Each structure stands twice: as structure tokens, then as C-alpha cells.
Amino acid sequence: MLDDVDLTCEAGEIHALVGENGAGKSTLAAIAAGEIAADAGTIERSGRIGLVHQHFALIDRLRVWENVVLGHEPQRGGAIDRGSARAFVRELGERYGLDVDPEAVVETLPVGIRQRVELLRELARDPGILILDEPTAALSPSEVERLFGTIALLTQRGVGVLVITHKLDEVFAHARRVTVLRRGRVVEERPISATTREGVARAMIGGEIPAIPAHEPTHGAIAVRVAGLAVPGAIENLSLQIATGEILGIAGVEGNGQSALADALAGLTAFRGTIERPHSIGVIPQDRLLEAVIPNWSLLENVMLGREHATSAKASWRIDRAAARAQCTAIVERFDVRAASIDAPLSTLSGGNQQKLVVGRALVDNPAFVIAYNPTRGIDIGATATVHTELLAARNRGAAILLISFELDELFALSDRILVMTRGALRGEFSERRFDREAIGRLMVSA
């Protein structure tokens, strides 16, 4: 997994550790934090090394303060001193700008807040070094800003912060040094000032970034027509149209009705108003593990999910295993899914490869309409390029595509037209590929 890795994180610096999925970043973090043992080598440290996991290691049914003090509970007369535990958690939150209600039960909290709880738990133990594993993967842009605000406070107090990420924007905006890991080896380590974004990207993937095919402007007929759409509690009176061969990008901060829009268009939620859309549809859901796949199942069985008609040519009640295998193999090859076998459990694949399979499943039958919701969230550069290339190829074949994304870069790279969604309504239309980052950003946060 890791081979002869040297890494130094100094007090008071932000050090970025970058690399593709499967490069060994999380393993390195777990070794540094003492969660797993290395086969060889040494770790020197001043103070505790704290680790904030990508997939939070919280006890969902306990309260925030209980999670934070777990293992070193303040005691009084043999019992937990709840009063001082709560006060401690509240005070810690105020000191680092991490507001959380200490009384809230963790499972009721959204992802961004849960991360604050993880941070508080590590900060409660006064670490010398704090490692954050993919801390921004599930955060909205404003939450990302807040997080880096907290990180800045930490470095001012002399804590060294190691941020694991594959988002180069964040690396270049905040880090002082960067270490690039590829296939378990350090391939580059230098100050940010002595490197370029392209250089780091090349080092990460060990070659050139695949080029995305050019946009050929198309002027197709209207394929998707939404008028007066209303979903209770999320959307009021929304209208939009998507032409064949067009990618319509929806920009916006998470929680402004994007999920309701995607679900209404996919036929998964009740709505008022009219939706006219092609029958054949491919959906790339927002939450891969919860909504798109069954992790314990094989690639083969996952590819069959939602594609019964495509997989059973003859008898409709019986699964045509041979056809399903052929189709799965075709998807794996065409979409560059790297797996030991199509019978391997999906959970053994990296996130990027899982997502390529999800995208392949959505696009393989050449649907006339595609809904892509954060199609590259949390996956590496190589897989992102594959997904973007395939979405553009689908567009060039004449599909109408609704692209909902929280990443402006992704929207700018793919969209023919961008609308901004806030509080369940669409506003501002940016077309002809003249996208104004500032104007879109302003609309995203306007009320």
C-alpha cells in the first residue's frame, strides 16, 4: 500500500497531501494517527496527532457533547460531570468558531455540522498535528470557507494541519506545502510557491490530464419542458426547458431545492405543474452509496439495478444472466472501471471506479434525457475526466442533460447554459458559454 514514504508537517503550517483515490493517502493518515501499524519506519511527533475521518467515526445515537468527551469524560464522584462536559464543549466551539448545539443528537445533524463535531472531538484532546481526510468532500462552498477559517485559527495557535484532498483549488488557496502521493510513493514534495497547478496534477496522475472533447454548439428541439413546477416545501413555480444536445447547468448552494427538482424530473416525488420529458432517462444520483448502488453486491448485480428491460430480452420474469454479464463487461470496458472482476463486491472498488460504473449504467442505453447530480463529487482527477468526457459525448449524441453541481468549475467546463437556483427558484440565466463567476456566485448566496 505504502512504500518508503517520508512526510514532514511543521507546527503552524497547512500541509496538503494530494493524490488520486487509492494512492494511499488515507492509509498514511491512519498510520500517522496510530490507528493502524506500519510494517517499517518511524513516526516522530511533538504532541498528539489527531485524525478527522472522511467517513465520520461518530456514535450517531449519542449527543454532541457525549461524542466529544467520550474516553476522557470529566468526572465528579465517579459519575460523568455533565455540566462541565457541556460547558467544555460549548467553550471549545466558541474558541474555534465551530458552533454546534452540545445537546443535539448526532444522527439529527447534517453532514457539515457532523464534521464540526469530529473536529471538536479531536481538538478536545489538544493535538499538536491535526490530519483532515478529505474534509471538504461533502461540504457546500460556504461551509468550506468556514472550515478553512477554523484551520487558520488552529495554525495561528501553532497546530500543524495536514489536509488530505484532491481538490487543487483548495491546495493552492490555503496550503503552504504540498506532498503528492501516487501508488503509495511520494512523487513530489515542495512549497506551494515552487509549483504549479498543472505540475501537481501531472504528478498526481503520472501523465497528462485527458483532454475533454470540444463543445460543438447544437441547436436542437426542446426535449424537456417544465412549467409551473411546485414541490411542497422545496420548489414553487419553477419553469425550464432543455434542448436536445444541450447541457443545462444548475448552480447553487446545497439545500436550495436541487434534490426536489431532480426527484420530480426522475418521477420519484409528487409535484404540481407539468413536466414533459422523454421516456428514456438516465440518472446519476447525488449520494452514490445510499441512492445509486448496493455496495455489498457485485458489479454485475449493480449494473442490473433499474435496467430490467435492457437486460431481459426474452422472458421478462427471468434474468438473462448471459446478457447481463455481456452488458456489464461492456460498461466496465467502455467507462474504464477498474475492478478485479465483475463478480467482485462493488465495495471493493475505489469511489472513482464506483462512480464510473454508476455513470456507465446511466448512459449505456443512450437515454434521451440525463440527470447528473454532482456527478464527480469526491472522485479523483482521472475519474472526473472520464465522467466529463462521457457526459459531453452523450450531449453530442443529442441527449438533453440536466447537470446539478455544487462545483462552479464543473458547471463552467460542461454547461451550455447555467441557471442559478436559490430557495427553490431559478434566477439569472447565463448562456452562450459566457459565464460570469462573480455574478453567479453573488446570485448563489442572494436571498
Place this chain on the structure above:
Amino acid sequence: MNRESAKALAIGTFGVAAAMSLAMIASHVSPIVGFNAFFYGAFGGKQEIAETLASTTALLFPALGIAIAFRAGLFNIGAEGQLLIGGLLAGWIGTRIDVPPAIAIAAIFLAGAIGGALWGAIAGWLKAARDANEVISTLMLNFIAASLALYLVTGPLRAPDAAGPELSLLPHAYWLPTLLSHTRATIALPIALLAAFALRYVLDSTWFGYRLRAAGEAPEAARRAGISLSRVALWAMAWSGALAGMGGAALVAGELHRFNTQLSPGYGFIAIAVALVGGLEPLTICIAALAFGALESGGLALQAAAAVPKDAIHVIEGLLVFALAARRYLGARGAGAR
């Protein structure tokens, strides 16, 4: 048999053996003497083997039904009631028709399946239409089934010649042929084994089975893939009940030769343990049913020979269900967190 179900089977076997040893020691019986009596009671002769096979059959039908529901993510603990209603309809049909024996037996099993399916479908429908918790509804339907059956056999359907709360005796020609003469081991056993193979085929090789497993494994992903969770709940509970109901029919036509309210001494509950020990895999469940069948008949012998109360066996079975259910629950949560 996959690794998970093999593991469940191994843990079950070992746990039961260990717990039985403790029960014997607590009753001041040497485990060597005790296990000797136990194994003689379960497999010692033609009659003993037949008793084991009869209990195996009685457990296998409802256990297969329970596996269907569990695989669909539905905690059906109403097999007892479904078995009873299936047996009631089977026993009633058996006294109302006059056809060649083969057709009569088929009709009796079909009636059992329909009765159980209807009873199971009530809980399925409540789940689908009203999102009623199936644990509560199936549990309550057990009591309703028992009361309904008692009312019908003491009232409207009471046999004129009956001594107690029971239906008339089936014509002798409709009794299930035995596998071993003068015993309770009947052709219901091969029918149950056939059902196990059929269920395995349905789960692995049909879209119905695929949808059912997807709904049980990952309901949100299944819903988004266009699988109707309501329809799965309804049909899974109906088929679950159908198999339990066939178990009732087998008891009626094979053992009692009539319906009465004492049809099942709790087979529908023990079958939950059988299904879990069998890892919810049809073929492994057959092995688990044999093990529990042996526990039933061997346990009786143990009581007679060594004065270890048969209730101790039931306590052990209960602990086993508890352990496996806890393991399943914790295992599922562990996998979800990863």
C-alpha cells in the same frame, strides 16, 4: 451456501451444543449420557428418524417463508398465524371436496398456501399502504388468527362428530402418503425440499427475486431504480405467508388428518431461528431445519431419559434467536458505517 450462512450455521451448532451441555450439567446429568440419549432420540431408529423428519418438515415450510420476508427487509414474525390460517383453509377444503387423492392433496396444499398468503398479505398491505410496522402487525395477526380459528371451529365450522374445537377428519385417501410406514414422516418433506430449491431459483434467477433482495438490501437505491417498495412488501409477505400456510396444510394432511387449534406447538416461532441459523439461504435453511428437527425429537428423549426438561431446549433456541438477531442487527450497522 455462502460464507455468511456457513458462519451462522457453525455458530448456531456450536452455541446450541455448548448451551445443552450446561443445561445437562445443571440437571446433574453427565453430558455424555445426555447427548447419548439426545442422539438416540433424534436418530436412534426408524421411529426416531421419522419423528425428526416430521419436525424438520414442520419447521422447513415456515422457515422458508420467513426467509422470503427477511430477504425483502421485512421482519415477519407472523408465520405462526399464517400457518394456522393456511391449515384451517386446508382442513376445511379437505372435508369439502370429492376428487381423486392426488388432486385432493394438491388442492389441500393450494388452500394452505392461499390461506397463509392472504393472512401474510394483510400485514404486507398494511406496510405498503399505511407504512405500518410489520413486526407489530404480524405479531398481532398471530393472536387474531388464533382467535379467529377458535371461533370458526367452535362455531360456524364445528364438525358434528367433533369431540373438541376441531374440524372433521379428512377422508383416509387424502392423508399424505408416508415415507416410512407407520410413522409421521410423509411426502410433505420432499415437497418442502422442492420448495427450497424453487425459492433459491426465484431469489437468484428471477427479476421478482432480484427486486425483493434489492428492496431488502438497500431500499433507497431500489426505490430510485424504479422498484416499488410497496409492491415488494405486499408480494413478499404474501409468498412468505403462502409457504407458512403450506406448512399448516402439511400438518393437517400429514399428521393430525384434520384441523384443530392445537395444530402447531409454536413451529412458526422456532422457524425464525431456523431461518436465521440458515443464513436466510434456502438450501442452508434445509440443513438448519434438520438440526432443529433433531433438537425437537431428541429433546423429548432427553427429557424422558435424563430428566432434562424439554423447555430447556426451547430456552436454548430462544437464546440462539436472540444472539443471531443481535449479530445481524449489529452486522448491518457495522457495514453501513464503513
